Amino acid sequence: MVGEIMNRRQALFLSAVLAVALGIAAVAYALDEPPSGADAEKVSVVATFYPLGYMAENIGGDFVSVKTLIPFGVEPHSWQPSVSDMVSLSSADVIVLNGAGLESWIESDLFSSLNLSGKVVVNTTDGLPLLPASDHGEEEHHHDGEYDPHTWISPYMAGLQAEQIFDALVAYDPGHADYYTARWETLKIRLDAIDLRYQQELANKTRSDVIVSHEAFGYLSERYGFEQHGVVGMSAEQQPSIEQIRSLVDMMVDKNITVLYVDPAYSDAYIVRLNDELERQTGREVMILELYLGLGPVDGKDYLEQMESNLESLKAGLVG
Ligand SMILES: [Zn+2]
Numbered sequence: 001m002v003g004e005i006m007n008r009r010q011a012l013f014l015s016a017v018l019a020v021a022l023g024i025a026a027v028a029y030a031l032d033e034p035p036s037g038a039d040a041e042k043v044s045v046v047a048t049f050y051p052l053g054y055m056a057e058n059i060g061g062d063f064v065s066v067k068t069l070i071p072f073g074v075e076p077h078s079w080q081p082s083v084s085d086m087v088s089l090s091s092a093d094v095i096v097l098n099g100a101g102l103e104s105w106i107e108s109d110l111f112s113s114l115n116l117s118g119k120v121v122v123n124t125t126d127g128l129p130l131l132p133a134s135d136h137g138e139e140e141h142h143h144d145g146e147y148d149p150h151t152w153i154s155p156y157m158a159g160l161q162a163e164q165i166f167d168a169l170v171a172y173d174p175g176h177a178d179y180y181t182a183r184w185e186t187l188k189i190r191l192d193a194i195d196l197r198y199q200q201e202l203a204n205k206t207r208s209d210v211i212v213s214h215e216a217f218g219y220l221s222e223r224y225g226f227e228q229h230g231v232v233g234m235s236a237e238q239q240p241s242i243e244q245i246r247s248l249v250d251m252m253v254d255k256n257i258t259v260l261y262v263d264p265a266y267s268d269a270y271i272v273r274l275n276d277e278l279e280r281q282t283g284r285e286v287m288i289l290e291l292y293l294g295l296g297p298v299d300g301k302d303y304l305e306q307m308e309s310n311l312e313s314l315k316a317g318l319v320g
Pocket of ligand 1: 075077150214216
């Protein structure tokens with residue numbers, strides 16, 4: 001409960017700072033030349049993190065300027081906005097959120113300190129078929145919501161999210177509806193194609209369990225019929241217990257698991273330890289492959305290329 005009070009205090013503090021900052025910005029703006037060039041006429045979109053910014057840019061093209069709040073590669077769960085982030089939010093035309101409890105900082109206290117009149121706020125998972133947060137028994141994880149927030153890692157769910165961004169751009173800027181529609185249809189074709197490939201290429205899988213460093217693949221496992229087992233559970237800071245390592249090694253032997261998955265945003269220390277432990281006990285070695293979380297461009301791959309790469313990595317562990 002102390003946490004809640006702190007958050008509210010923090011929000012009050014931030015809204016006070018914000019009022020001052022905006023006052024200064026308004027004065028600076030009045031003294032300054034009017035903004036020149038095309039940017040002034042573009043729809044200003046602020047997305048909370050990379051995949052949503054990627055979709056907004058894809059659909060909005062020349063008529064939007066997109067800013068992403070959370071730096072690339074940073075796990076969004078425990079991120080907190082700065083005052084300058086609040087200023088960005090307050091000057092946006094369209095604010096794009098993941099929702100499903102991912103950005104609790106925006107959905108709870110801080111939103112109440114922003115003036116939202118004239119803005120379109122898109123909660124991209126609103127009304128979507130969300131999964132419950134996975135239950136780790138005694139583990140205390142900091143996804144504080146009741147839902148699994150990792151929707152964007154499923155190309156199917158991402159398509160539904162992108163559609164909400166498309167709807168919002170058309171609602172805010174109906175003059176360019178035809179342009180947005182054409183670009184949305186192009187993006188949708190790509191996302192649908194990736195979803196179809198996942199369905200077809202994982203249909204004849206011979207194994208149905210994957211071990212991952214962070215349990216972020218619930219929407220993939222639900223749609224394409226496999227099960228994820230996290231080494232560190234839902235949050236990044238947890239450390240696996242000796243018992244957890246032991247039971248994972250047993251499972252790897254039982255189910256003939258040949259691949260362990262990591263993401264560049266997480267330390268691979270526990271996955272490596274698991275591999276060492278398996279090798280020590282059984283003499284077997286496994287492959288360690290990337291499953292991307294799509295938190296920023298990485299290894300030269302953009303969001304969609306990461307989703308395609310994830311399919312190849314999953315096939316290596318599940319098929320054949
Ligand atoms: Zn996560």
